[in-house]
Amino acid sequence: MSSQLFYKEGFLDLSGYSLVRADIDERWDNFVHNSPQGTLFSTSIFLSCLMHNKPGTWYCKKKGEIVAAVCVVESPDGSQAVEDDLIIYGGILFKKDRPNQNVAQTMSEHFRISAFLADELQRLYETVFINLSPNIEDLRPFLWYNYGNDNPKWQHDLRYTSYHDLSLIDPNGPLEKNPIYISASQSRRQQIKYGIKKGVITELSTDVERFLELYKLTFDRQDENAIGLMEETLRTVMFAILNAGIGVMYFSYTADGRLGSAAVFAWDNKRAYYLYGANDPTCRDDHTGTMILWQAFLDLAERGLPSVDMEGVNSPLRGHFKLSFGGHLVPYYHITFLNDRIKP
Template structure:
């Protein structure tokens, strides 16, 4: 294990958020306001080389702090690399990032009985985790490959018709028909601040699939939505029928790099209308006009959700979930 890097506990706030926003592996899901709205404890660390912050680490914990566990609403976490140091070449950058990963893998393993991390797609080198305790007794990390999809918003801001948008040529035939149908029928899409309505629509959508969400999860979704809207890192859209009945809603979160499609839900009574397509397409347009260039559709890891999201012409990207059971021999820090 590298002895050059040590973890020190960090506190949420402007310094932390600035580091996350500047990092290519930092995402919305590690920002202070986002984590504060999640009903599960989080723990933040600086990864120090001497007095210099070279990386940060964000994890979610169980109630007694003995395990770092994933949370359904925290899609990515783990290591957040700092900026490239002056005059580092590619070889030096990769070497340092490997050494940081090696140190983090070891120190988290000593601290927690169980570790679960969901790395950003931009975190591509997981060798240090896979080689932890390599060829030795002791806990090991295992990797699960997951997938998300990025939609390119080029052309959305300026387009007057869907055909002017490059992505339109990449979406499925049925999705193109829905986009055209929405435009022809004039279903309106506006921004909303009704977090409770999104939670209610989410319950309806899950109910149609035979799933009854726990009230605590619905309350957490509502509170997270409200927190994102208050902090300016969220935008909520609602599409109504021509008769003015709210039919579909979509929540997007934003950071300095992209937007994230966090939740989409609707009234099952209107599921055969183009409203579910329109709320995303018009959301893309509004985001593009605000300067957003890419939307992470946030997971294509089940057949139903994967089919729907990929029908929007998005590009598939893999990312890694890492799991480790058992504590290394040294005492817990």
């Protein structure tokens, strides 16, 4: 790494680090569970749902001790680490901080691990795509890779999601004191009131096939390919999370019994995640799209989930809708590396 020249001598001695394949087993899930960067999307349940690509899981060791894990999606032949719409966050998962480490020591250790991985991953794969957790804040080892020369460099793409704090919600409390209602836009608060007044009903469901029917209606109308997710993959994911007891599906009906909206949420030991939503275009003015998220927030709070990640606000329409409920804007990064050895 050429940028080593401007570090303090010995700081970037990475000779003690190594990267070894990791089995996707109970040990892996425990590491994901305990890592501050670990999310639902790096667990065995979610990785097993990959249909066209395959998981690439690694342990980063320092003198034989596991200090981090890496979770990427590999192309079928394993030559590339690629983007897959199923896996929202992955990348680098640091080991849980030691109690006797102070902030400076932790930052330095994470920096060295990232510097090692910035070099090692581009050696392992022809091209590299990594979708980092929002809990990865320091990109400097990647930004400074091959600093000062004309060799290939890591590129980064800034993304945003929205977090809602559910910990202060009283699901049975008055509307006007609900923190999400208070932080929502005026028009969204009106939509919530209209939905309640018009008798919109939200219920739990396990009818995956009916969700998929509505989902296809939604994206036919929007002329999209279901955000790149195949119907088979969606079905696999929903059955997996529902059967494992780590997810729920909500259906919202108009007062006369028409299914207007559906939403799927799942969770890990840290927070809930909004996975998929669908709407019947003929019910656009019946407030089911608003009410399904509103009722989901209340139900997830009652289940004891401390927060919910709305999983992306990176297009104008979706971003406007999700952020109309308030929430906290949170940045995260996609980073990529294209090796010059595969250029024509």
